[in-house]
Amino acid sequence: MTMNDKVQPTGRAAASAPSTRRRFLKDAAGVAGGAGLLALGAGMYAKQASALPATAIRPPGALPEDDFLAACVRCGLCVRDCPYNTLKLAELGDNVATGTPYFEARGIPCEMCEDIPCVVACPTGALDRSLTDIGKAKMGLAVLIDQENCLNFLGLRCDVCYRVCPVIDKAITLERMHNPRSDRHAMLLPTVHSEYCTGCGKCEKACVLPGESAIKVLPIKLAQGSKAEHYLRGWEEKEAAGQSLIGDQVELPVRGLEDKAYGDTRVKPGEGPQVPAQVPDYAPAQPSGGGLDSGWKP
C-alpha cells in the first residue's frame, strides 16, 4: 500500500527521537507544574495575608496599600532612621505583611519629625518623597470610637487627646455641648477634623483610659465614608456662586413675636403667643367623609 509506505518511515523516525523529546516534555511539565503550584501558593498566601489589621499604621508618605506592597522591599531602612523607634518591621505571625514597616499608635506613636527621616531613607519609593510637609501626612485618621467611656463624653474635663495633638485646635477641637444629664454644665467633646489630622496617633497613645484607648487612629479607608458626590451642599453652592441659587429665603413673621429679630424665639413669661383662654367650639379637624382613619392622635 502506497499510503502505508509513505506513512511508516516518518512514523518510525518519529518513534525514536520523540521518546527522549517526550520524556523531556513530560519532565519539564512536571517541573514547571510543581514550580507553578509553589508560586501560585505563595501568590495566594500573599493576597490572603495582605489584609492589614486596623491598628497597624503605615509610615508617613506610604503609597496606597496595594502599591505599597509592590514597592516595599522590606529592607528596614525607614525603621533604622526613625529616631523614636516608632516603626518596626512585621515579623512572621504579626498579621502584617512579613517584613513591611508599620507602627501601633497605642505603643509608640509617630512624633511627626519635620525632616521626615523615614521617607528620606526609603530607596524604593514605597514612602513617597513628594511628602515634604509632615503636616500633610495621612497615615490614618483619629476617631473617637468609644463615646461611652471617653471621660469628656461623661462630662469630665480630661482633654488629654486634645492637649497632646500636634495640630491642636485644628485636627482636634473641643466642641461645647449642653450636658443634658446635669442640665447645667457643658460637655467639651473632642472632635477630629480629617482635613488636618495626620494620623500620628499621639491622641491614642495619650488617652488616659486603662488598656484600650477611647480615641483610635484607623486606616483612612476604615475611618472615613465616601463623600456623597451626588448631594449638592446648598451652603457650599451658595458660597461658590456668591448668592443663593434659589433666591433669598422668605422670612415669615412668627405670630406674637413680630417685634423681635427674625429667628429670635426667646420669650419672657407672659410674652409671645398665648394660649387662648377660651376657645368654645374648638375641635381638631377630623377626616371627612370616607377617608381612612389612621387612628393618629396629636
Place this chain on the structure above:
Amino acid sequence: MSAQTTAGGVPERKVPPNSIRGAAMRGVVARPGREAVEVKGWLRAHKWLLLRRVSQLGILALFLVGPWLGWWIVKGNLASSLTLGVLPLTDPFLIAQQLAAGQWPYQEALLGGGIVLAFYLLFGGRLFCSWVCPVNIVTDAAAWLRRRLGLKGGKAPSANTRYWLLGFVLVIAAVTGSLAWEWVNPVSMFHRGLIFGFGLAWGIVGGIFFYDLLIAPRGWCGHLCPQGAFYALLGRKSLVKVSADRRSACNDCMDCFAVCPEPQVIRPALKGVGQDHPLILDADCTTCGRCVDVCGKDVFRITTRFNRSES
C-alpha cells in the same frame, strides 16, 4: 602521601580509605576530606570553607553591630542597604520583582541594584549563594549532618525547578501586583529575621534544614531557590571560576562530588565530558571552593574563566 608512581609512569590510583569510594568499598560511613586533612593539614583543608564563613558571618556582623552596639556601618538588610551613609546596595532580584509588580523604584534603589548586578555579572553570580547568603550556612549544616549520619537517597525535585520557579515568581508578582514571593522567601526572611527579629520565621528556616536533611539532599539551594537561580543566570559569563587543572592527578575518591552543592557541574571539567578544558563553566557552580579544600591531590583551584591551562 604523595602520588605514588609505578615504574611505568602511570600514577597509581590508590583510593583513600575514608573517601566516598573507599568507604563504600569497606562498607562504612565516609568522611570526605579526611585524606586532604592528612596531606595538607586541617587549616589548608578548610581554607575556602573558613574564608566563606568569615565572609558570611562578617557581612551579617556588619548589619548587626548597628542595632547591637550602635555602630552604624551598614543599615537595612540584604534586600536594600546603605553603607556608611553613602553606598546604596539593593538586591536586583527584588528590583526585578518590583518592576514586575509595576512599581518603578527611586534612583538609590536602581543605583544600588546596578552596583550589585555589575558585581555579580563580573565576578560570579552564585558567589552570592556561597559567600553572602545566610541560608547557605543552614543548608551546609544539613548537608554535613546528612553525610555524618550516612543518610542516603531522598527525593529532590528537578534542579530546573528553580528556574521555572524564578519565572513564576515574576509572573505572580505581575499578576498580584505585589512582591508575593517576599511573603515566603526564606532567604530574605532569614536575613531580615536575624537583624530585625524573627517572629515565626524560625519555622521556615527550620523547615529548610529538615527538608534538606531528611527529604531532599541539597533540596533548597540546589533545586528550589529562585533567588539562587536568578544569581546563577547573572553568573553565566562571569570571571571567577573553579578549574580542575590537575585533573590528571585525580584518584577517583569522589570526595569532591560528595561535598559539592551542585555535583553535576564537576564531571564535564574533571572527566572531560563534553568539553576539553578543565574549567567549571556551569553557572550553577557557586564557587564555594569546597572541592579545592577536600581534594587530597590538589586537583582544583579557583582561577579565572580565561585560564584554561592544565598542569
